[in-house]
Amino acid sequence: xxxxxxxxxxxxxxxxxxxxxxxxxxxxxxxxxxxxxxxxxxxxxxxxxxxxxxxxxxxxxxxxxxxxxxxxxxxxxxxxxxxxxxxxxxxxxxxxxxxxxxxxxxxxxxxxxxxxxxxxxxxxxxxxxxxxxxxxxxxxxxxxxxxxxxxxxxxxxxxxxxxxxxxxxxxxxxxxxxxxxxxxxxxxxxxxxxxxxxxxxxxxxxxxxxxxxxxxxxxxxxxxxxxxxxxxxxxxxxxxxxxxxxxxxxxxxxxxxxxxxxxxxxxxxxxxxxxxxxxxxxx
Numbered sequence: 109x110x111x112x113x114x115x116x117x118x119x120x121x122x123x124x125x126x127x128x129x130x131x132x133x134x135x136x137x138x139x140x141x142x143x144x145x146x147x148x149x150x151x152x153x154x155x156x157x158x159x160x161x162x163x164x165x166x167x168x169x170x171x172x173x174x175x176x177x178x179x180x181x182x183x184x185x186x187x188x189x190x191x192x193x194x195x196x197x198x199x200x201x202x203x204x205x206x207x208x209x210x211x212x213x214x215x216x217x218x219x220x221x222x223x224x225x226x227x228x229x230x231x232x233x234x235x236x237x238x239x240x241x242x243x244x245x246x247x248x249x250x251x252x253x254x255x256x257x258x259x260x261x262x263x264x265x266x267x268x269x270x271x272x273x274x275x276x277x278x279x280x281x282x283x284x285x286x287x288x289x290x291x292x293x294x295x296x297x298x299x300x301x302x303x304x305x306x307x308x309x310x311x312x313x314x315x316x317x318x319x320x321x322x323x324x325x326x327x328x329x330x331x332x333x334x335x336x337x338x339x340x341x342x343x344x345x346x347x348x349x350x351x352x353x354x355x356x357x358x359x360x361x362x363x364x365x366x367x368x369x370x371x372x373x374x375x376x377x378x379x380x381x382x383x384x385x386x387x388x389x390x391x
Contacts, residue, residue, distance in 0.1 A: 113138070113160050116191045120162065120183055121225045124195075127179045129169040131200055132232040136221040137163030137315055161192045163315065164224070165217045167200040167232040176303050194311040196299070200232040208240040213299040215240045242298055244387050250300075251376055254291040258284040258369055265362055277358050279342040281365045282306065288372045289313050289320070295376050295383075306339040317375060323368045334360060 121133050139161040168175075176195050184192050203214055215236050226232070261284040268277050289309035294300055296316040301309065310320040324338065325331045338361055 113140075113191075116160055116187075117162065117222075117224050119187060120164070120191055120193060123183050123186060124164075124166060124179060125225070127182060128166075128172055128175055128197075130166060130225065131169055131227045131230050132165075132167040133224040133226075134165045134217050134221045135162055135224050136165060136217045137194075139163075139314075159190060159192065161194070161311075163194045163196075163311075165196045165198070165214070165221070167203070167234075168197055169199065169230065171199065176308070177305070194308065196301070197303075200234055203232075203234055207243075208238075209243040209246055209298075210300075211236065211240040212242050213297055216298070241390075242383070244383060247295055247298075247383065248380060250294050251291045251380070254287040254294075255373065258287040258291075261287075262362075262366060262369060276345065278337055278340065278361060279345055281358075281361050282338060282340065282342055285324075285338065285365050285368060288369050291376055292316065292319075292372050295379050305341075317372075319368060319371055319375070323364050323371070337361065 117135060124130055124133060140158070141161070142158045172178075176197055179197075180193055180195055203211070206214070211234075214234060218232075218234065218236075261280040265277055265280055268280070286304060286306060286309060289306070289312070290301070290304075293309070293312050297312070299312070301312065310324070313320045324335060326335050334357060337357055
């Protein structure tokens with residue numbers, strides 16, 4: 109993989125190494141965005157703002173609570189929003205014990221991605237005796253399980269009263285969307301995250317499809333307000349008043365989540381068929 113902004117990657121690498129014990133950093137994706145910001149007081153004046161988002165696999169030698177969110181936030185703040193990241197943090201000692209099916213994603217990143225940093229003294233040292241192959245039955249089984257959960261929650265939304273239990277419905281929608289995202293990520297990337305916030309899962313999904321951005325936009329103030337409702341973790345039900353919600357908001361989120369699940373399921377079905385055909389050819 110060739111990257112354009114190596115300077116940005118090195119600044120990010122330094123922040124990561126300052127934040128956590130690191131044995132290797134590998135970039136497997138880069139997304140560049142730019143927008144023109146108009147000056148309302150000068151009709152001809154405008155500023156071009158650029159932002160680069162990197163997807164990074166980081167091997168660490170320690171476990172730090174909330175490290176993904178904290179380090180990602182530090183990078184965004186220290187670099188003034190010019191660079192942002194989606195971090196995949198894993199201990200190399202754990203990955204070494206993975207099955208070939210589980211190793212597939214890591215092999216792809218380490219062999220086809222861009223090596224940003226590797227500790228000379230303590231590198232990740234993940235051995236690949238051969239090119240790992242994915243287990244088709246495992247992929248199907250994982251998606252079947254995720255889909256069952258998603259469909260169950262979406263199907264039961266109609267049996268919950270908007271008026272009295274809107275917040276409960278929003279939590280059900282959250283779980284259905286989360287499960288659909290996990291299915292997309294596993295089928296297309298062969299990766300199973302251990303960090304589950306919706307913004308994080310959406311970022312991973314966007315590697316393979318713009319569905320999350322198309323169906324759950326986060327550009328206008330209204331978009332962001334609705335997404336804030338969607339991303340609220342179901343654990344908040346422990347303290348929340350289930351009546352404190354707006355029926356219209358819940359209806360909008362329900363329609364979007366059903367559309368997201370439908371389109372994601374179609375993409376997944378096509379990819380599973382492609383993977384099945386590929387498996388037959390290889391055997």
